[in-house]
Amino acid sequence: MEILTILFIAVGLAMDAFAVSVVTGSLYKDCKRCHALRMALFFGGFQALMPIVGYLAGLGLMEYISAYDHWIAFGLLLFVGGKMIYESFRIEAAERNRDPSNLFVLLALSLATSIDALAVGITLSLLQTPILLAVTTIGLITFGLSYSGVYLGKRFGHFFESKIEIVGGLILIAIGFKILIEHLTA
Numbered sequence: 001m002e003i004l005t006i007l008f009i010a011v012g013l014a015m016d017a018f019a020v021s022v023v024t025g026s027l028y029k030d031c032k033r034c035h036a037l038r039m040a041l042f043f044g045g046f047q048a049l050m051p052i053v054g055y056l057a058g059l060g061l062m063e064y065i066s067a068y069d070h071w072i073a074f075g076l077l078l079f080v081g082g083k084m085i086y087e088s089f090r091i092e093a094a095e096r097n098r099d100p101s102n103l104f105v106l107l108a109l110s111l112a113t114s115i116d117a118l119a120v121g122i123t124l125s126l127l128q129t130p131i132l133l134a135v136t137t138i139g140l141i142t143f144g145l146s147y148s149g150v151y152l153g154k155r156f157g158h159f160f161e162s163k164i165e166i167v168g169g170l171i172l173i174a175i176g177f178k179i180l181i182e183h184l185t186a
Contacts, residue, residue: 054121
């Protein structure tokens, strides 16, 4: 898998965390650098960890599904992208009522925004992508976008939230189609 595709996957996956960071930034009354840094570390760390788990699971299944792995990769990316687009139309009132600096809330948000990365990790194993490069890229991009998202949220609030998730979903769906087309025409 080429580096450009890994970059697009990383940006697509980071959109959930970025959107939550924007919402969270709008909730902080007194936003400090440590709040943004803590959120970025949690989101970036979870986004880097979950593809490793998915990758290892995918390696265990490789011998059973290698004949149609491109269809599975396409299906997973289509599902994850579609889910992101669907969720962009729902406003999570519960997120607004929680203290984003609470450790348990931060852990729950980190896990919730990184579940999609687990499915992408399976896809990466099926495509035999170098996992270290992929997870480093995913983690760093998520860290950077989450960190900046807190400050954007503080300044602009919820204006961008749903649009960000739609873009991320469309990116993942496009990558799924690219993988499918490449395998069917090869």
